[in-house]
Amino acid sequence: MGLTFLQGIISIIVIMALAPLFAGMVNKQKAILTGRIGAPVLQPYYELIRLFKKETINAGTSSFISRISPLINLVSMIVAAAMLPVGFWKPIISFNGDIILFAYILGLARFFQILAAMDIGSSFEGMGAAREATFALFAEPIFFFTIGSISFISGYNSLFDIYHSIQLNNVSYEVFIIVCSISVFMLAVTECSRMPVDDPNTHLELTMIHEVMILDNSGIDLFLYQYSSYIKLFIYALLEISFFYPFSQKSNSVGILIFITGSVALTFVLGIVETITSRYRMKNIPQYLLFATAIGILNLLIYTFTK
């Protein structure tokens, strides 16, 4: 008991610590691939520290909503992170049905972020909020399609148990992983507002989703938002990675190995994708998401017909 708890604590700390690094690595990859030197890998840390020390400016029309929303964002991200297994370390929060809680905790964060955006009362934030609400609507089904189908394969509905219990003698699993990882990847792209859904470092308000929502935040609020968005990205990355845990015949060290290599590999993937794709037009994004959903449904078919 004590040991597992310790492991859980450690894994959380790891996630929280490495999240900005992951983002930094992605940016670095992009820079290299586009032939730039780019910012150092640790750039996100510097930015966070800088924001930490800045004065907070709230919009005149804003209310306490926009003050508590960043906190809620971060805390719920941390809680979500506390459900993800790192290697075969049992996370702190792991019980039957925690995948549902996982999805809904993210929902909580989203709810308050949208509210905070609308709280400003400017039409830019409104735009962003509306888009967030719309796209999130499509994001939810993707998550449940993939994770749900995996949980049905394994017969468990707790993230840890799922990956702990999947037997590889089930032939379909390899096929399965491909599909799942694609759809989860697209999900991650949507949720973390990366390319091709959203461009994190564009500079036109009209084309942004996530960035425009935090347009009027600064200082500690912005710090919290940024940090939680880093964590979110990393969470989805881990979600992606954890598909590969079952390959490590339950040996803990291999699990850790998968964790590290996987996250590094994922930075490459993200970097490449972000370089070779360009942002979609807003009205095409629903199609994109529906495509991801369709893949989710493909999952089901595989699952049923390869039994």
Place this chain on the structure above:
Amino acid sequence: MLEFSIFILIPLASAGLCYLIKNLRVQYAISLFVSTIHLGLSLAVFLGLHHTLLPTFFGVDSLSKFFILILSNVYFWVVLVSYSYLKRPVMPRAEEGKRFYFMLLNFYLAANSAAMLSSHFGMYWVAAEATTLSVAPLIYFYRNEESLEAMWKYLFLVSIGIAFAFIGILLLTLSAKGTSLAGGQLFFWEFIRKAGQLNPIWLKASFVFIFVGLSTKIGIAPMHSGDIDATSNAPSPIAALMSGSLRLTALLGVLRIFQIIRPTSSFEFAKTLLIIGALLSLFVAFVFMFRVNNYKRLLAYSSVEHLGLISLGLGIGGLAFVGALYHAIYNSITKVVLFLMAGNIHSRFKSREVDKIRSVLNVLPKTGWLFILAFMAISGIPPLGIFFSEIKIFEGILFSDKPYLLAVVMFFLLFIFVNMGKIIFTMLYKKGDDDKLQSGVEKFELTHFVAIVLLILLVAIAVAAPDKVNLNIIDIAKDFGVKL
């Protein structure tokens, strides 16, 4: 002899008195007294406290006991409110009508009691015709074109209908030819006893004639028109009287021949005819509820609907039969309330057009609320009586040999209810364009008192379910060989 005089002679005598005495108040006192003792006696007879022995051609069985109680109940309340109604500022032409009002009422009571108590077809016929004659001038009370036309139509149509009923009676004697009944008198009980011997063809024919002929008086479609006109143009107490008791008087005749036809092979035929008539009336009510724009006609059509429901129950038999008899009580009481309230509205707004009546609930709050309650009662909302009789009828239909009828009936009832509700609620709620009416505080009148009493009565009969009523209805059902 005492009962006979109380039921029939004293009303006749008081009719004569009312003709002689010019003072309205005295006439009122006399008629009120008569109606009271009439009610008392019919109650006593009904409760069996008092065993009646009536002269030949008259007799009391459970059916007539039941109906005469309904009659004298309705009549009593109508007489009670009549005076205050006459005292209202009605149209000046009605002065003449007032003179004969009470006389005709008393005459009506005499005739109607005679019809209800008669044990002989001929007697019944004479009395029933007499009720028509007594009611016709009352329809013409307002002395305006509409009422005149209504009276003419009612008088003419019903006289012809009654004539047909007479043919039916003659055919009945014809059917008795060559049996032990031949040349005998047309007593109900004899015929019922020996019904088996009657010639089926003539019996059927006589049923057809009596049913159709009396339908003009009951208001079963498509012979309902005269009734509608009359009920909608008569002064409200008279309308209440007609809907509450006169239609039942006619129904009694149908029931008698129905009772005779029961043991014979033609029973199914009679039932089918009743059901067809009932469905036609429901259909007519359904159609006209979409169009009607005169709230008294609306109520008249609702009477058509409910008489249709009653005859449906009678035709279906079984539990529906019992339900139909209960329905007869509740309907008569509710109709009185509805028509009295409609009378209040009419005397305030001076119009029967629905479009001219606005926001009654603000102008006449008491009347308005009572009207809503009465409407709910008539559309079968518990705990007001009709709910209980209706579910009996419905259940009876559902478990009869024709359950599919229930769907039809419910369809009709539903849309009748919807349209009726639409019209009535428009009258009650919609804001009028002129505000001179809006400022009105209504004082508590006798009609309100009567309405409240009757509504309470409605609930009381339903909830307390007095044993006597139930037993009596069971007796009637037994007489009709209904197996429960």
Place this chain on the structure above:
Amino acid sequence: MNDLADPGYSLFIVAFAIQLLAIVFLSIRNERTALFSSSIVLVIGLILGLISTFSSALFSSVEIPGRTFFSNWIRLDGLSIYFIFIIQLVAIPTTVSGISYLNHYIDQKRSVKSFFIFYIILLISTQFVVIANQTIFFLVSWEVMSMSAYLAMILEREKEEVQRGSFYYFAASHVLIFILYIMFFLLHHQTGSWYFSDYHLSFSSGIVVPLIFILSLIGFGIKAGFIPFHFWLPQAHPIAPTVLSAFLSGVIIKMGIYGIFRTFLFLKPVPEWCGWLLLIVGMISAIFGVWYALAQHDIKRLLAYHSVENIGIIGIGIGIGFIGSANNLSSVQVLGFGGALLHTLNHAIFKSLLFIGSGVIYRNLGIRNIELMGGLIHRAKYIALFFLAGSVAISGIPPFNGFISEFIVYTGFFKTANELKNYYPILMLMFVVGLAFVGGLAVGCFTKVNSVIFLGSERREVKRFHSSIYDYVSLGFLSLLCILIGFYPQPFVGVVNKVISSGFLNGNSSSALINIDWHYFTLIFSSLAIGIILLYLLKLKLEKKYGRRTSAAWGCGYENLTPRMQYSASSFADELNTIPKTILVYQKEVEISDSPYPVSSGFESHSKDFVDYKIVLPLFNFLRSLAARIGFLSQTDIRYYIAFILIIISIYGLIAFLWV
């Protein structure tokens, strides 16, 4: 009469007596004092009732006896006690809020006494409905409930919309009662008894029992507001005085759910198709209920549509329970019914909370169109806070109660899939995704509502916003309940589990509901709350250190932003509403002039109810035109009347002649 000996029961009686007594206090001449005193008496009565309910077996450890009283007319089994508990729990805050809400009618010189009489009758008859054990008694209390609700609804009767909406309600409840007649007649015929406690049928016997089930589903479904029987609900609930619509949406539509549960108890175990039927109907109601809600601008109409959604979720739960009972899996059954029952309670709580909140807004602003509101959070901080709590709860977001019940339903899905393998997982996954989809839509909808009403700046100038102590008490009480059930669900789950184990299961009882690791929720949510608080303190500290100021929002360089430039409700929801255009009957009216000079241009979006506008009204108009076409009956010439007699006689005569 030895029933009265029982202390808990006598308290029960006393509670009813006191509630009835409240009517007497309305005879006080002064409206305000009459209203106040009678509401106080009513609340006392309700609280006594609640105490008696708490003292009942449901909330203790002993088995629920399911006792009958008054010569078997009243029966208190688990289900009845549970629902009566819901009724009393919700009735208290609504009544309290009524004190302040109705006073503003009195300010408008409108007498509320008649309203309050019917309100009291409504409360009492509703409680009778759930404890009735005799069919006629049940039907009577049911109709009294519906009609008193109607009569209370028409308080502002001179308004066009009130006439329309209340009439929808009136007609719908009449259809409903007809269907219930047939259903109960069939039950009576099958069992030969008038008492609920004797109704035990099994589906094996013929066509009648499925018919009963279908009828109950339609009849009670109309009351509950399942699509497609929902069309009256968004018409009726908005126009009622808010006190009433809170109670209607919170409790009265749950009577439909109660009825369905009752029928299940009569017919259990049900075959599987019943479960699928309810699952599909529930899912459709959930998705389109919330989608319609998203398209509304009238706050109360929006909330009414959300009732449809939540009823859908409850229906899904019941469906799972049915499937469980069909396959004799008590664990699935427990989860399904548990989710449904708990969601019934939760929805009762947060829906009444939201309605009361909207009532406070309506009272002050006099409008229900959210497009004209905004920025109210600066005027009424606490109202906004309570409303927010309700919104989060209804969207099923942790850590509030809505999430708990939805979680149970989800677990039910997973359980079903794992218990009965082969094709179940796919179907279940479909429903899982559907429910997630509903959740997403709900989030969209309630972010819209909250932000448009409370956040930003006022789109229309608000004179004064006054909220009384009664509002705070009732809203606070309800939102406290939301949080309580969210953070510490064990006792409520235990109660629900007990209700189910008393008579729902056909197998041995299962502990699937209890064994969900509820302590985790308590742990997580409390740590979440603590974390937020700590972070907030940190934030304050930092702000003190590095400073904090407010300035105008970023306008992309454009200086003078006006409130009308904010994102409006229709623009927020537009993208989502255009997806199912045809079903929502969603129309946009855009007027943009192409002249080079700036001229006024506008945008409006409307949504009409599909069932109402494409099915119900056309049917009615068709019948009307049909009736208008039948002319020959409306002759005025007497000669036609006579002709009718002749014709009819000849027809009948012919029949008579040909009759064998």
Place this chain on the structure above:
Amino acid sequence: MENVLSILFCLSLFYVVVTSRVKAYVTVLRFQGIILSVLLVIPFIYNFSIFGIILPATLLLVKVFLIPGYINKVILDLDIKRRIEPPIQQMIFLPLVIATMIIVFLASSILSKITELDVIPFASGFSAIIIGIYLIIFRRKLIIHVCGFLILENGIFLFGTAVASELPMMIELGTLLDIFVVVFLMGIALNRIRGTFAGFEATHLGRLKD
């Protein structure tokens, strides 16, 4: 004897159908009244009883003198136009009537197989009933309606004698009284109608409708 009288009765019906003078109706009514009273007297020719003669006497009084006289009076008072212009031509009406009569006679002769009844009075009575109705349906004048009604009543009376139903005298008298009062009321109504409406035709009474 009855048969002869019944045939005469039928002839009177034909006359009613073809005539276009209002007065003629009254005459016909008188004529029929006489026939009916004679029919009633016949049984008393052999065994005379003063008591039995009351009914025929009243019948004579009512149907021959009172009612026709009253109708005459009404006609004179209201100076109704003496001629009637039927809405359908005689050439259609008469064949219709004849056809009806034939059908009635055939039907009654068939029915007489079932139960013995003397066909001719029965049939003529019945056809009188139907023709009375026809008169009401195919004529516009209200006064003709009244006459039609009375012819119908006469038909019923004849019919009654045909089926040999012994109603007690009380009731016979009652029926007579009723009929008389009906006619009386109708007369009053006609009087009022003159004061109120444009004319005496059924088409004028068209106010009550939905």
